[in-house]
Amino acid sequence: MNLREVQELFFGLITAPESVPKTLEARGETAREAVERIFAGDERMRSEERLDAYANMYFFRLRDVLAEDFERTAAVLGEARWHNLVTDYLLVHPPARWSLRWAGEALPAFLRGHACGAEGPWLADVAALEWARNEAFQAVDADAMHVDELVDVHPESWPTLTFGAVPGTALTSSGWDLAGWWIGGGTEPPAEAAGSQVLLVWRDAADDVRHEVLRGEETEAVRRLIAGAPFAEVCEAFAPEGTGEAEAEEAGRKAVELLLRLIELGIATLPETPR
């Protein structure tokens, strides 16, 4: 057996769903013989028990890291169900990237299709919000724009002007009032939202992660603005094409108000110096 084969055997055993002794029992005598031929134990502890120490550390490390990343989700599920969820999750989405901070990347979507998520469909939305907040907390630094940078913009340039958002800014949506539930901090289900509740998540200038509810047309306007759409398209989110001059003017005013708010919140960025 070459080095790679040894590592594949080791890794397969410590990441198996069952303990190493149980896994070997299921795999049969040949597997056990291979382990005894390659790994060393002694009278205090057999090699398979020693490998099992790694298996335990693999699982418990990830379970605990994920519980930190999804603190609210784990609290709602309770210890036993969280343990089961993570067990199932790691079998489908074992960590593949060099930092533990990405280990939970697929957990919100996984929870949506898992029995734990089916019990309370809102819980996957909580997990998605927690993940968005984690991403915002760790996102790389970037300078948010200042309102003074718009002073010299020629009026004719405004329709084609584009903006962005500081890294980590995200929109999450839910059919439940997660914003209210988050403040309450309980484990009971949140109230249903009237329609879909969209939350804007970002990290502010003091490096605190915040989220707030977007309402009505501003949701689409924010979506367009942070995606780098020309400002004219941001305005159109408030007044679809073909509406009258007065409505278009009102839409422009609302779009500027929104932009100023995003600047004040430390979210908006300017990819290029406007002229």
Added chain:
Amino acid sequence: MRRPEGGERRGDRSEEVLTRAPFLGHGLGLRREHYAAILAGEPAGDWLEAISENYMGVGGRARAVLLAVRERYPMTLHGVSLGIGGTDPIDEGYLDALKALAAEVEPAWVSDHLCWTGVGGRTSHDLLPLPYTEESLANVVSRVAHVQERLGRILVLENVSSYVGYRVSTMPEWEFVAEVARRSGCGLLFDVNNVFVSATNHGFDPRTWLAAIPTESVWQFHLAGPSEMGPLLVDTHDHPVRPEVWELYREAVRRFGEASSLVEWDDHIPELAVVRAERDKAAAIAREILAEVRP
């Protein structure tokens, strides 16, 4: 930024490369739980070691603290995910991120572990022991060369604790580690606690290590406290340094001479003063032993 003093530099390249360890003194591992105390000016020893992955490609508060602390202390970067003994290709994106962080932090050196972490595109986020064979040795040496070339600096490698051994090994761990250092030119981070943990788990005399390791290869010592898990000792960094480890550290200082030491504490982390007291003990022992061997 304060730069470490000492150490030899190779050639007259504009980017100078340290080929021998500078002496940083006796330091602590930088941990989130101590950010506030350190920023408030509470002493944290002579230098700090930051976990590389906690700051690679990361912004916000963690990065701001790292850079603020770096203004006050010499620092090294200590990684856990390089997987130098692995058989998957080295993650070039990882090296890019590490190199970018090193350019920003200007660490005295960059270290990681002499182990493997995963295979087949998956990672355990653990420090898994290698079989000590010629194949494994050649693999590590070749990968160290690549990493050192990419980073433009000497890589310092730490011996890991292990809980299982390999019947297929053809040499003892200390011989393997010494050979890695000789053939690759890497530095060694001699983790005194890991030697003690592995010696306990596998039943060898930890002092065997001391005679085997080339003295000029040792750049740094690590000190930490393990936990008991049944008959095993586990490298949990959640207890004070054990008396047996202090004793082994004394012998290591006697053998390897003046090398920077660092106390790690990663779980159930006490207040900074408690960790600092361990660091003070390491400094006092080094002073005492060096006074003996340098009359």
